[in-house]
Amino acid sequence: MITAQRMASVDANAAALGVPRAKLMESAGNAIAREIRSIADPGSTVTLVCGRGNNGGDALVAARFLSDFEVRVRLLGRRESVSTGIARENWDALSAAEIDARAVAAPAAEPASLDLEGSDVIVDAMLGTGVTGAVREPERTVIRRINEVGGGRGSDADASTSGSHADARAPTVVAVDVPSGVDADTGEVEPGPDGERLAVEADRVVTFHDGKPGLATLGVPVTVADIGIPEAAELFTGPGDLLALGREPESHKGDHGEVLVVGGGPYTGAPTLAARSALRAGADLVRVACPESVAREVQGFSENLIVHGFAGETLAPSHLDGISELAEGRDVVVFGPGLGDADATLEFVERFLGAYDGRAVVDADALQVVPEVETDATLVCTPHQGELRRMGGPSAEDWRERADLVRSFAADLGHAVLVKGAYDVITDGEALRVNRTGNPGMTVGGTGDVLAGAVGALACTQSPLQAAAIGAYANGRAGDLVVDERGYGLVATDLIDRLPEALRTDE
Ligand SMILES: NC(=O)C1=CN([C@@H]2O[C@H](COP(=O)(O)OP(=O)(O)OC[C@H]3O[C@@H](n4cnc5c(N)ncnc54)[C@H](O)[C@@H]3O)[C@@H](O)[C@H]2O)[C@@H](O)CC1
Numbered sequence: 001m002i003t004a005q006r007m008a009s010v011d012a013n014a015a016a017l018g019v020p021r022a023k024l025m026e027s028a029g030n031a032i033a034r035e036i037r038s039i040a041d042p043g044s045t046v047t048l049v050c051g052r053g054n055n056g057g058d059a060l061v062a063a064r065f066l067s068d069f070e071v072r073v074r075l076l077g078r079r080e081s082v083s084t085g086i087a088r089e090n091w092d093a094l095s096a097a098e099i100d101a102r103a104v105a106a107p108a109a110e111p112a113s114l115d116l117e118g119s120d121v122i123v124d125a126m127l128g129t130g131v132t133g134a135v136r137e138p139e140r141t142v143i144r145r146i147n148e149v150g151g152g153r154g155s156d157a158d159a160s161t162s163g164s165h166a167d168a169r170a171p172t173v174v175a176v177d178v179p180s181g182v183d184a185d186t187g188e189v190e191p192g193p194d195g196e197r198l199a200v201e202a203d204r205v206v207t208f209h210d211g212k213p214g215l216a217t218l219g220v221p222v223t224v225a226d227i228g229i230p231e232a233a234e235l236f237t238g239p240g241d242l243l244a245l246g247r248e249p250e251s252h253k254g255d256h257g258e259v260l261v262v263g264g265g266p267y268t269g270a271p272t273l274a275a276r277s278a279l280r281a282g283a284d285l286v287r288v289a290c291p292e293s294v295a296r297e298v299q300g301f302s303e304n305l306i307v308h309g310f311a312g313e314t315l316a317p318s319h320l321d322g323i324s325e326l327a328e329g330r331d332v333v334v335f336g337p338g339l340g341d342a343d344a345t346l347e348f349v350e351r352f353l354g355a356y357d358g359r360a361v362v363d364a365d366a367l368q369v370v371p372e373v374e375t376d377a378t379l380v381c382t383p384h385q386g387e388l389r390r391m392g393g394p395s396a397e398d399w400r401e402r403a404d405l406v407r408s409f410a411a412d413l414g415h416a417v418l419v420k421g422a423y424d425v426i427t428d429g430e431a432l433r434v435n436r437t438g439n440p441g442m443t444v445g446g447t448g449d450v451l452a453g454a455v456g457a458l459a460c461t462q463s464p465l466q467a468a469a470i471g472a473y474a475n476g477r478a479g480d481l482v483v484d485e486r487g488y489g490l491v492a493t494d495l496i497d498r499l500p501e502a503l504r505t506d507e
C-alpha cells in the first residue's frame with residue numbers, strides 16, 4: 001500500500017533516477033488499455049473522460065493503444081487548461097492522429113456532448129491523487145452523468161462483467177488510479193457545498209505501482225499495474241523525499257516544532273552542533289539542557305539558543321525533574337550529544353527515558369542504555385556501526401545484509417534506527433530506506449551531532465522513519481555540497497550552514 005504523498009515522492013525519485021513521468025504515464029496508459037481488453041472486445045465503444053491533470057493524461061495515452069476499438073476521448077475543458085506538459089503532449093498526439101478527441105469547453109452546461117450514451121466502457125480519468133478538497137464543477141455534473149449512464153455500481157452488478165457483450169444495458173465504468181472524487185488514502189468522499197458526496201461509482205479500478213489504502217473499501221476489482229518504477233525509487237532516499245516537507249504557506253512560529261537538546265558534559269561542542277543544526281533544519285525554537293559547567297560556552301556559540309544550565313560537570317539523576325519538566329513542552333528531545341558515559345549520567349539517561357513518553361532522537365553515549373530501558377517514548381536511534389554493536393545490534397559488511405539485520409533488530413528494539421555508514425540504513429522495523437548521500441570527508445567529528453539535531457527538527461513534523469531518512473539524506477547532501485565546493489577538509493559546522501539548501505525542493 002502507498003499513500004498519495006509517498007507516491008508523489010517515489011515518482012520524483014524515479015525521475016531523479018532517470019525514469020521520467022512521461023514514461024510512467026506511457027506505462028499507465030498501456031495498463032488501462034490492457035484492462036479494457038480484459039473486459040471488452042475490439043470494436044466496442046470506449047469513451048475516455050479526461051480531466052486536466054496527469055490522471056487525464058493516462059487515458060490520453062490509453063486511447064493510442066485501443067485503435068481496434070471505437071474510441072472517443074472527451075477532455076473536460078479546453079486544451080490550454082491541461083495542467084501538465086506530458087498530458088498536453090499526449091492530447092496533441094491524439095489530435096494529430098485524428099483519433100476522435102474533443103475538448104468540451106463547458107461540460108457542465110452540455111453534458112450530452114460527452115457522448116457517454118452508447119458506450120460499452122466509460123473510462124473515468126478526471127481526478128486521481130491530485131484532487132484537493134470537495135469535487136468542483138464541471139466534474140460534479142460529469143460524475144452525476146457517468147453514474148446515471150453507468151447505472152451505478154450496485155444497480156446492475158453483471159453489467160460490470162458483461163461489458164464484453166454488445167447488449168450490455170449499462171457501460172462498465174473503469175476508474176483510472178482512483179474513482180474521481182474518492183480520496184486515495186482514506187476512501188472517503190468529501191461533501192460538496194450542498195452537502196452531497198459525489199464520486200464516480202466505478203465497476204473496476206486500475207491503479208499504479210502499488211495499492212492505495214482508500215481503494216480497499218470500494219468493494220470492486222482493483223488492478224495494481226506495474227508501471228516501471230524501479231524499486232530503488234522507494235528504497236533509496238532521493239529529492240522526492242523532501243516533498244514531504246511541503247511547508248503550509250500560512251504556517252507560523254511554533255508550527256515547525258520545538259526541540260530540546262539534552263547533552264554536554266565532558267564534551268561541549270556536541271550539544272551546540274546538534275542545537276544549531278536543529279535550528280537550521282527548521283525547528284522554530286531550540287533549547288539546550290546541559291551541565292552548568294558548559295552552559296556559558298554553549299550560549300556563546302549562538303544567541304538563538306535558549307540554554308538551561310544544571311549544577312555540576314555532568315548530568316545526573318538529581319537533574320531529572322528539571323529536565324523532564326523542560327521536555328514536557330517540547331515536540332522532540334535530542335538526547336545524548338556530548339553527555340559522556342559516567343555512571344551517574346547513564347543512570348540519569350535510563351531514568352529519563354523510562355519516564356518520557358514523547359519523541360526523542362537518541363545518539364552517542366545515551367544509545368547503550370536503550371536496549372535495557374522500558375519506555376513509552378517514540379525513539380529514533382542514530383548509532384554508527386560501532387555503537388550499534390555496543391547496543392547488541394548486528395554487524396555485516398554488505399549494506400544489503402546489514403539492512404535486513406538492522407530491520408529485524410529495530411523490530412525487536414521497538415524503535416526506529418538509523419545506522420550511519422557509507423550507505424546509511426534507516427528502518428522502523430517494517431519499512432526500510434537506504435541513504436547514499438555523503439562522502440568520506442564526513443567522518444570528521446561532529447557530523448553525527450549535526451545529523452542528530454537535523455533528525456530532531458524533522459521529527460517535529462515527520463514520522464520517525466521519514467525524519468531519519470530525510471535527515472540522513474540532507475546531512476549527506478550538505479556534506480556533498482561542501483566537498484563539491486571546497487574539496488575535503490570539511491568541518492561539522494560547514495554542514496549546518498548548508499542544511500537549508502540541502503532541504504530545499506526545487507519542485
Ligand atoms: N505519481 C505517479 O507516479 C504517477 C501518477 N500518474 C497519474 O497522475 C495522477 C495525478 O496527477 P495530478 O497530480 O496531475 O492530479 P490529477 O490529475 O489527479 O488532478 C489534478 C487536476 O484536477 C484538478 N482538480 C484538483 N482538485 C479538484 C477538485 N476538487 N475539483 C475539480 N478539479 C480538481 C486540478 O486543477 C488539476 O487540473 C495520478 O492519479 C495518476 O493517475 C500516472 O501517470 C502514473 C505515475
Ligand SMILES: [K+]
Nearest residue numbers: 124127178180
Ligand atoms: K479517476
